[in-house]
Amino acid sequence: MSLMELSSVSYSYDGKKMVLTDISAAFEERKMYAIVGPSGCGKTTLLSLLGGLDTPSSGSVLFNGTDIKKIGLSAHRRDNVSFIFQNYNLIDYMTPLENASLSSAAKESALPMLTRLGLTQSEVKRNVLKLSGGQQQRVAIARALLAGTKVILADEPTGNVDDAMSEEIAGLLKESVQETGKCVIVVTHSTDLAAKADTVFLLRNGILQKQNM
Amino acid sequence: MSSFRRAFLYVTRKRTKNIILLFIIFIVATLALSAIALRSAVETAQLNVRQALGGYFAVSPNTEDSSKWETPLNADGTSGERRFIGEMPSTALAESISSQIDGLSGFSLSSSYRARICKDLNDKEDLSLVPCGNGYVDARMQSDIYQSSVEANDYYISFGLQTCTNSSLDYNFVGKALSLIEGRHIDASETGVAIISEELAERNGLTIGDTIYLRDLDSSLKTSGKTEVEYAPVSIVGLFELHGTYENEFSCDGIENMIFTTQNTLKSYSVDSPNDSDSYENLYFYAEDPVELESMAETLSTFPQFGRDGDFTVSINNRSILLVEGPLTNINQLITILILLVLIVGVIILWLVLSSQIKSRIHETGIFLSIGIGKANILLQYIIEITVITLIACTIAVFSSNIISKTAGNLLLQDTIASVTEEQDVLSPAISQSLDDSEEQNTQNSNNTASTSLLTEISVSIQASDVLLLFIAVLLLAWLAVFIASISLFRLKPREILSKMS
Numbered sequence: 001m002s003l004m005e006l007s008s009v010s011y012s013y014d015g016k017k018m019v020l021t022d023i024s025a026a027f028e029e030r031k032m033y034a035i036v037g038p039s040g041c042g043k044t045t046l047l048s049l050l051g052g053l054d055t056p057s058s059g060s061v062l063f064n065g066t067d068i069k070k071i072g073l074s075a076h077r078r079d080n081v082s083f084i085f086q087n088y089n090l091i092d093y094m095t096p097l098e099n100a101s102l103s104s105a106a107k108e109s110a111l112p113m114l115t116r117l118g119l120t121q122s123e124v125k126r127n128v129l130k131l132s133g134g135q136q137q138r139v140a141i142a143r144a145l146l147a148g149t150k151v152i153l154a155d156e157p158t159g160n161v162d163d164a165m166s167e168e169i170a171g172l173l174k175e176s177v178q179e180t181g182k183c184v185i186v187v188t189h190s191t192d193l194a195a196k197a198d199t200v201f202l203l204r205n206g207i208l209q210k211q212n213m
Numbered sequence: 214m215s216s217f218r219r220a221f222l223y224v225t226r227k228r229t230k231n232i233i234l235l236f237i238i239f240i241v242a243t244l245a246l247s248a249i250a251l252r253s254a255v256e257t258a259q260l261n262v263r264q265a266l267g268g269y270f271a272v273s274p275n276t277e278d279s280s281k282w283e284t285p286l287n288a289d290g291t292s293g294e295r296r297f298i299g300e301m302p303s304t305a306l307a308e309s310i311s312s313q314i315d316g317l318s319g320f321s322l323s324s325s326y327r328a329r330i331c332k333d334l335n336d337k338e339d340l341s342l343v344p345c346g347n348g349y350v351d352a353r354m355q356s357d358i359y360q361s362s363v364e365a366n367d368y369y370i371s372f373g374l375q376t377c378t379n380s381s382l383d384y385n386f387v388g389k390a391l392s393l394i395e396g397r398h399i400d401a402s403e404t405g406v407a408i409i410s411e412e413l414a415e416r417n418g419l420t421i422g423d424t425i426y427l428r429d430l431d432s433s434l435k436t437s438g439k440t441e442v443e444y445a446p447v448s449i450v451g452l453f454e455l456h457g458t459y460e461n462e463f464s465c466d467g468i469e470n471m472i473f474t475t476q477n478t479l480k481s482y483s484v485d486s487p488n489d490s491d492s493y494e495n496l497y498f499y500a501e502d503p504v505e506l507e508s509m510a511e512t513l514s515t516f517p518q519f520g521r522d523g524d525f526t527v528s529i530n531n532r533s534i535l536l537v538e539g540p541l542t543n544i545n546q547l548i549t550i551l552i553l554l555v556l557i558v559g560v561i562i563l564w565l566v567l568s569s570q571i572k573s574r575i576h577e578t579g580i581f582l583s584i585g586i587g588k589a590n591i592l593l594q595y596i597i598e599i600t601v602i603t604l605i606a607c608t609i610a611v612f613s614s615n616i617i618s619k620t621a622g623n624l625l626l627q628d629t630i631a632s633v634t635e636e637q638d639v640l641s642p643a644i645s646q647s648l649d650d651s652e653e654q655n656t657q658n659s660n661n662t663a664s665t666s667l668l669t670e671i672s673v674s675i676q677a678s679d680v681l682l683l684f685i686a687v688l689l690l691a692w693l694a695v696f697i698a699s700i701s702l703f704r705l706k707p708r709e710i711l712s713k714m715s
Contacts (some may be wrong), residue, residue: 074587074588077582077585078584085583089579093222094222098214
């Protein structure tokens with residue numbers, strides 16, 4: 001049984017034109033997947049469906065063989081998946097430490113994680129908006145990793161950072177797959193990041209195709 | 214992270230937004246609490262004024278019925294003065310009525326007589342009246358005319374005698390026309406006691422403990438055929454003072470020259486004394502809340518003994534209440550409208566501000582939803598935030614409203630006293646016509662001083678119950694505002710929220 005599965009998923013914004021058409025795919029743990037495709041093809045939408053932020057027009061999204069609607073979309077987002085966004089999406093009135101602890105009851109693990117990701121003791125207690133883009137993305141990654149979920153969904157995680165930071169982020173994601181056995185699904189335009197994935201999917205004209213590596 | 218922790222962080226970190234919200238709630242709470250305190254004070258003052266001003270309904274014998282009159286024969290065979298032989302009010306009647314009508318605070322029975330008074334049985338010289346008549350013949354009646362025709366005119370050197378069951382419940386004292394300044398009140402069980410005015414005592418060199426002697430008028434003696442004059446010793450046990458000014462043509466009619474005593478005292482010497490010492494001319498009832506007098510009197514008038522062919526009639530004196538009721542009711546209505554306006558406008562403003570603030574938190578809401586925090590949990594955070602801010606604002610409002618309500622109370626009060634003073638000169642058409650002149654004058658004069666002096670005693674204070682009511686009301690309104698403001702946000706799917714965030 002796959003960890004996550006798309007089963008004949010179709011989606012339309014307006015009920016007329018299909019953005020995603022009869023997509024089926026399986027995602028395993030201890031693997032990193034990249035979804036690439038032209039802008040506006042529906043990559044973020046696909047990620048939203050996997051993460052329970054929206055529901056398909058037809059078909060189903062399965063987690064461990066169970067439809068996530070039956071699990072409960074909110075429970076699925078809380079227990080099964082974590083998001084990393086292009087715009088970091090941190091809470092502006094919380095410190096990095098508090099942001100990282102949002103989805104984790106154990107505040108103790110947040111500080112070591114943030115330190116490991118390169119933040120200093122003073123930086124973790126500073127207002128999050130006072131950090132650089134790269135630092136903020138590291139906080140977002142820490143939040144995702146600390147959530148303890150089996151699946152990490154990353155939407156253009158390197159979109160707003162420089163190349164050096166992109167490389168670092170790519171390494172962190174790969175590490176999380178290898179060290180903790182997570183399933184990482186990344187939507188990206190970056191060929192470097194896609195190259196690090198175990199499997200690459202191309203989304204075009206609503207069809208998802210596995211690419212030969 | 215729990216909702217409480219998130220709420221705490223938001224309230225303590227987003228100071229500017231929260232201070233604006235706190236200020237709005239503080240203003241609403243201050244105005245509402247001030248108005249509530251003011252209204253409570255006005256309601257209390259209204260009741261105090263009504264109770265202090267008194268007012269009563271009176272039960273009197275039905276003298277309209279001709280079958281209740283007879284013309285006796287004098288000892289010399291001539292026709293005497295026509296007299297009333299119908300049933301008179303008594304303590305038994307009073308107690309019977311009291312048991313059937315709720316809300317009565319007490320009753321008093323009284324009768325009016327006249328007596329001549331001296332303080333020395335050796336010279337038997339009449340006490341000097343306090344000069345209070347404004348008729349030009351008054352002085353002549355007391356000296357020149359008396360010299361020439363004693364029998365016809367000893368009325369003008371006599372004193373008004375008021376027998377009562379309990380002088381403290383006599384309408385003159387209850388209505389504050391008179392007040393006891395020295396000594397004590399008297400009741401029906403006593404004999405040989407009296408209360409006189411301070412002025413009369415001073416004029417005749419009398420004090421508490423002194424003895425005066427009461428006797429019948431010559432005209433009464435002649436009617437009864439009695440030739441020997443009896444003098445009854447009466448001890449002065451109390452002195453009263455008058456409030457207000459009174460007009461009388463003759464001094465002998467002035468309230469300054471009135472003596473309060475008991476039926477037993479009268480019986481000990483007077484030919485005018487009724488056979489039944491528990492028989493009085495008038496019965497007065499007082500209400501716990503004088504505004505109920507009219508309904509009580511209406512109820513009583515339906516009893517079998519009352520009505521056109523009954524033994525008794527009912528009349529009401531609530532003039533004083535009617536005079537002050539208007540201005541005080543106006544304040545009450547004004548304050549009630551103010552409370553409603555404050556709450557309505559406050560809620561609208563609060564909703565608008567909260568709505569705007571919550572919508573501006575769409576980014577934060579999207580993040581929470583994306584990490585699996587449910588909508589109910591997020592709403593709980595917003596409610597905790599507004600609860601904390603509301604509690605802080607309301608706590609501060611308790612202190613500010615204390616100051617504002619006292620200041621506003623004083624300002625309103627000054628305006629009310631002016632209104633009440635103006636209205637004192639206007640007689641209400643709803644007043645019963647059964648009042649006699651003395652009652653009418655006494656009542657009117659007591660109003661001039663009692664009503665305005667009592668109104669200055671309004672005390673505005675914030676009650677714990679008002680604070681609790683405010684907390685609950687503002688809190689519920691704030692929660693409602695948060696809930697309504699959140700509806701449009703939570704109707705969006707998480708993906709739609711995140712799209713808006715992007």
